[in-house]
């Protein structure tokens with residue numbers, strides 16, 4: 001009978017993930033700044049690799065991702081044997097929960113942390129534990145205080161989304177050192193490439209056995225549509241995850257395109273510099289208009305308004321001219337809007353529209 005058919009515990013507690021809006025009724029030419037995509041798209045080398053992949057579509061892809069892992073190993077100076085590739089870093093986050101979390105286990109994420117941490121935890125039957133942040137920044141002491149003998153994973157995005165803030169290497173090290181022995185620290189480095197000189201936790205991973213890192217091709221590499229991510233960590237953890245990974249989880253087109261993208265380090269560097277320049281310009285211009293933000297280390301700015309009503313009114317003013325940004329009430333930041341750093345004209349349009357909105361209100 002219908003009542004006898006029930007999903008696994010936790011699954012019905014998952015609220016459907018809401019992605020960034022991508023269209024507006026009646027507007028044909030929208031400017032989408034709601035999903036932290038690279039406005040310049042992928043590098044030419046990546047696009048050419050994708051085009052070439054069309055000739056091999058009848059072949060099954062590599063099951064061990066040797067070629068992409070080797071490229072990642074060379075570019076990031078990591079051991080390719082300890083790299084695992086996934087359908088977006090989302091898949092790696094799900095693998096971590098599936099492998100290490102069950103009913104009764106706890107998974108810590110921060111107050112304004114990425115929605116997938118909670119979803120992946122519930123999907124595995126675990127209990128998400130939300131820990132407060134301090135001024136929209138990860139609070140290591142609060143996390144350590146929330147740890148229990150049931151804590152299995154601690155998810156930290158560094159830089160964090162949607163806040164754009166990050167914590168320093170010594171704070172991350174203190175966290176890795178302080179969590180209980182049965183717990184793993186997962187450093188989500190989706191925006192790591194935007195931070196000059198940041199190793200995304202690599203040094204810490206090499207020196208410990210309880211730290212894991214996830215990375216993505218969806219942000220600076222401009223390949224969100226292809227769904228490619230990777231993880232790096234201790235051999236034992238990678239071995240566990242490879243047991244549940246589908247052998248053909250990555251398509252041949254995704255593998256080839258990602259390899260070309262990661263090798264094109266000149267392009268990545270160009271995108272990083274352009275993002276930093278425009279982010280600074282936009283954040284400063286907004287602050288002068290009375291819309292402050294924390295110093296962002298990623299490819300977006302979390303604009304703070306006086307209250308929820310003003311944030312919503314500004315969002316509407318942007319939509320009225322065809323600009324879509326991200327409302328972040330679901331991240332407990334109802335008075336904020338997350339605005340992706342677009343290209344130069346996009347940033348100018350955002351600032352111009354918010355200036356008019358503020359002017360109209362005054």
Ligand SMILES: *Cc1c(COP(=O)(O)O)cnc(C)c1O
Nearest residue numbers: 088089090114161190216218229
């Ligand atoms: C965008 C983002 C990701 C990337 O997810 P993919 O599945 O790789 O597209 C991961 N973590 C955070 C915090 C993000 O903002």
